[in-house]
Amino acid sequence: MNIQTLLNQRIQAAMVAAGAPDGSPALVRQSAKVQFGDYQANGIMGVAKALKTNPRELAQVVIDKLDLSDVAEKVEIAGPGFINVFLKNVWLGKELAELRSSDHLDIDKVDSPEVVVVDYSSPNLAKEMHVGHLRSTVIGDAVVRTLEFLGHTVVRQNHVGDWGTQFGMLLAYMERLRAENSEISMALSDLETFYRAAKTCFDDDEAFAKRARELVVELQSGNEDCLALWDEFINISLTHCEETYKMLGVSLERQHVMPESAYNDDLVNVVNDLQEQGLLKESNGAQCVFMDEFANKDGEITPVIVQKTGGGFLYATTDLAAVRFRQHTLNADRVLYFVDARQSLHFQQIFTLSRKAGFVKPETRLEHMPFGTVMGSDGKPFKTRSGGVAKLSALLEEAQERAYQLVASKNPDMSEEELRNIGRVVGISSVKYADLSKNRTSDYVFNWDSMLSFEGNTAPYLLYAYSRIASIVKRSEIDVESLTGDIAIVEAQERALAMKLCQFEEAVQQVANDGMPHFLCAYLYDLAGTFMTFYEACPILNAEDSVKNSRLQLSLNTAATLKQGLALLGIETLERM
């Protein structure tokens, strides 16, 4: 149940009945303050202006046409022409009962499911995953889970970088190790070290560099030995990724990998198609598309280069081929790209060109979901203490260790095994949540202490709130499934909690629409805080039976919502911590 949608529809209909033009938005929002009720409609003033009438008078006419008697106990006009809606406690209680009996927290599946292709994570296989991949991977996965929860068909696309000149260098190094009879799989167990070693050879050894360049050519021309070597490398690198995904609790698997190299055979077709449509122009030996949309005031256009001087293709070409594949083979209605904000211009160009060239249907939505950079405390991109790029796996190990130390100091009597598991969940979720809870588009500062803190909008706080409820339920010794009866909203804290619980769907839909998981984080933090307030003010297990029954159900609803919400974020819950 989405209250905002319900009120929007009802009030909008009443506005039209009151003489407002069709489609006038009611602009229903959660009220800013309690004295303004639960929801407020802000749309009257704008319409009144267009109609040149008094907004308060219009609001009165709208209210006369509006029947909310089933859900609201009071509807009033306030200020310059707001309509404030005060919902009925009885109705909230009924909604919660439905929420409890639903296996989907009473969230409606979308009427018309879409095929949503989501491009996320997409590491470069030449190196190991590092902090730079955290945001795309974690945010993309949360949005993917949310879209699926709402009933959309999601196609995950891990657009990994497995092609390009740096692979010549890596293959040359593999060759050398093999010639020296060294253990290659051993050397590849740490890709970062391997890459550095290969790079050193490439920079210092002219013969090696020459061989590396040869191997690039051989690879591109399909030499079988070379391809076998490349395959071996790619396979090991992908295995590293999968280990990281598993540690992170990310839903990406081998089947979702659609590497850059998969488009190789199609690149020439892309260029030919552009040529046939007269979109191509040679410039300085390169094949380019010049689009007016990317001209500056002097008429100079930043071109899209699709083929280099000498015939090589670029990432723009690959992305165009990918757009076509996603449209025609995957049948996408919507394509989301969780890619660094620095590539904004690139994607604008790709999207604009894709439309011009007819690579996508006009109604297909292509959306770049840019994100900011993870910063260190110095305000510069996050690095390890030694100044290198932080390997993601090492970062996650550290998170688990730090969390373990914290948890162990608080629970001296717990078994080592349980402590390790709690440390794992708390550590991983802290890193993920710290990322997810920030506005996607802005940079944020990576800070161990604040993300592992039990205070504020953090994973530990939410996990703790959940485990506290789990503890109450356990103590109650009541069969959760058979627990029924009315949910009575009496105390202010009960009401606040009930209201919050009914707003889960609004947060979920926001995440799906905007690709912004931080809305859900803010909601869950709010929910947990509202529960804590309720918990302090309203005894549960010590209350008389009917009250206890009602409050237990409120608690169970909270637990279910927290668990589901965290699951959408890709975060596990703990029954005890």
Added chain:
RNA sequence: GGGCCAGUAGCUCAGUUGGAUAGAGCACCCGCCUUCUAAGCGGGUGGUCGCGGGUUCGAAUCCUGCCUGGCCUACCA
């Protein structure tokens, strides 16, 4: 040079697309454990929303001009 993004409390961040008196957490101050996990809860101090104009019933949000920072800007991805 041009373009994109950002600038909100001492610090870290929100702000539902133009709504009512700008919100959280940390830090600081004051309270609350013989009762369901105090890893918690309640209260308080703290703001020229980078600066100046403009648009209107109403602006952190929109338009414009500056200031500051980051990024992108033809053959890397």
